[in-house]
Amino acid sequence: MCEAHAYLRRGDREELIFENVDKVEPQNDCLLLENIFGQRKMVKARIKELALVDHKIILEEE
Amino acid sequence: MCEAHAYLRRGDREELIFENVDKVEPQNDCLLLENIFGQRKMVKARIKELALVDHKIILEEE
Numbered sequence: 001m002c003e004a005h006a007y008l009r010r011g012d013r014e015e016l017i018f019e020n021v022d023k024v025e026p027q028n029d030c031l032l033l034e035n036i037f038g039q040r041k042m043v044k045a046r047i048k049e050l051a052l053v054d055h056k057i058i059l060e061e062e
Numbered sequence: 063m064c065e066a067h068a069y070l071r072r073g074d075r076e077e078l079i080f081e082n083v084d085k086v087e088p089q090n091d092c093l094l095l096e097n098i099f100g101q102r103k104m105v106k107a108r109i110k111e112l113a114l115v116d117h118k119i120i121l122e123e124e
Contacts, residue, residue, distance in 0.1 A: 001115060002064035002066070002114050002115055002117060003114055003115060004064070004114055021114065022113065022114050022115045023111065023112060023113050023114070024109075024111070024112040024114075025110075025111050025112075026108070026109060026110070036115060046088070047086075047088060047109060048087075048088070049085065049086070049087050050085060050086040050087075050112075050119075051084065051085050052064050052065055052066055052083065052084050052085070052086075052114070053063060053064055053065060053084045053098060055064060057112075
């Protein structure tokens with residue numbers, strides 16, 4: 001499976017906030033994340049970087 | 063491998079613009095895409111949707 005994990009970058013730390021993410025949809029100043037089980041999470045953040053081979057979605061707060 | 067393909071959505075069409083994308087980095091009003099071979103492409107677009115299990119990165123023009 002090619003899901004990724006979402007991390008929130010704060011300074012030089014990265015906090016894991018949601019695992020096994022399948023879908024990401026920007027909505028206004030938020031991101032709607034959906035994992036492979038259909039569970040959803042809305043976070044007030046933007047995409048800082050994707051590193052798909054490393055299964056990483058790096059977010060940062062708006 | 064868990065790379066994805068980048069598509070530019072125009073109306074109800076999706077145009078494949080870059081394959082085997084590993085990294086995506088938003089920069090101002092552009093996106094820097096890098097594929098698994100280290101080749102890069104800058105596109106003036108934003109992320110509309112990610113569907114990682116389907117290996118799709120959907121972009122739309124700014």
